[in-house]
């Protein structure tokens with residue numbers, strides 16, 4: 001199926017796309033407020049959309065706040081200040097949340113473009129969250145194709161978004177069905193980004209470190225410059241960086257590639273890519289801080305230790321304070337540990353105290369024998385209840401990757417870490433009891449609920 005046919009198929013399956021196309025159409029001039037996620041996917045999605053809005057003669061304002069969920073009060077505040085000059089709001093890559101319905105009281109239409117799992121959909125918004133593995137950069141590319149044509153730079157940005165969000169892994173040959181029509185159409189044009197090279201591996205090379213892609217390196221660069229959705233900024237050690245919003249710099253850098261399409265297609269190294277920028281000194285500096293943090297954090301991860309065995313899985317624990325780039329570095333360390341043990345299923349549990357207040361647990365796995373999302377969900381709910389702070393303690397994820405974030409500034413880590421260890425110990429004891437054949441049917445069910453999903457196979 002061609003990409004065009006695929007988009008038509010989506011339009012039939014999701015008639016809301018016609019309504020969204022109506023909002024974007026150039027028949028009358030509009031002023032559109034765009035909120036997008038502060039990670040490379042969200043930033044690329046906003047860039048692709050804005051490039052179209054510019055061509056169509058619309059006015060727009062882009063906001064890239066440093067939270068994942070868009071707080072409705074933030075929008076209400078901005079609208080109060082700016083009056084009712086906007087004709088529509090786009091919320092991109094920022095979750096599919098029922099609370100977005102509230103915004104229809106202050107602005108309409110509210111367009112939600114997202115690809116994250118949702119427990120409940122907003123009903124009064126124009127929502128496009130299709131079935132199938134995709135990313136918002138590609139969704140934005142598809143939307144523009146409903147009303148106009150995309151060009152080489154849009155293709156480039158969508159590829160970066162897809163790789164940054166782990167939707168595609170070309171080095172491993174992983175291209176999900178949803179992405180295939182797009183990928184097949186553009187891949188020949190971008191062979192320079194997609195052919196394996198022996199060069200500095202990125203944090204995306206987890207199961208091997210010998211080869212990478214220029215696409216991976218560029219995606220990592222945008223991760224570093226944008227803060228990656230984890231707000232890893234470097235203003236604490238650089239006056240000039242303290243003065244600017246790095247996510248906005250990333251957005252500006254993407255837009256500034258307009259006119260450099262043939263140079264992009266001729267790129268052969270990351271240095272060539274950086275050299276295309278008018279602010280290459282700034283970009284390079286950020287990337288150098290990123291790399292030195294990476295080296296430092298990798299050293300810290302040498303202290304990760306074997307906590308115990310959960311059935312077929314090795315469980316490792318890492319604790320640290322202000323650990324930069326924690327889940328990314330932890331993933332690379334995890335991959336290394338697993339390879340050293342003949343690719344054994346392995347879980348890395350990471351606990352970080354933020355010395356400015358709050359803390360953060362990350363969970364990563366090789367192999368889906370333990371359901372990390374369940375563990376994070378149980379822990380975050382337990383802590384949210386204990387502290388009576390459901391908005392300030394959030395968590396969740398999927399089988400292979402999950403997070404618990406504690407935003408309470410005056411919190412000490414004693415209780416959260418105790419709850420974490422209690423949960424890990426419970427899993428450990430259950431796993432031991434399973435080995436000894438001591439669990440009945442109901443207890444086995446409970447063990448699976450708590451995260452020991454390898455028991456489902458038994």
Ligand SMILES: [Mn+2]
Pocket residue numbers: 041042093115135136165
């Ligand atoms: Mn995304």
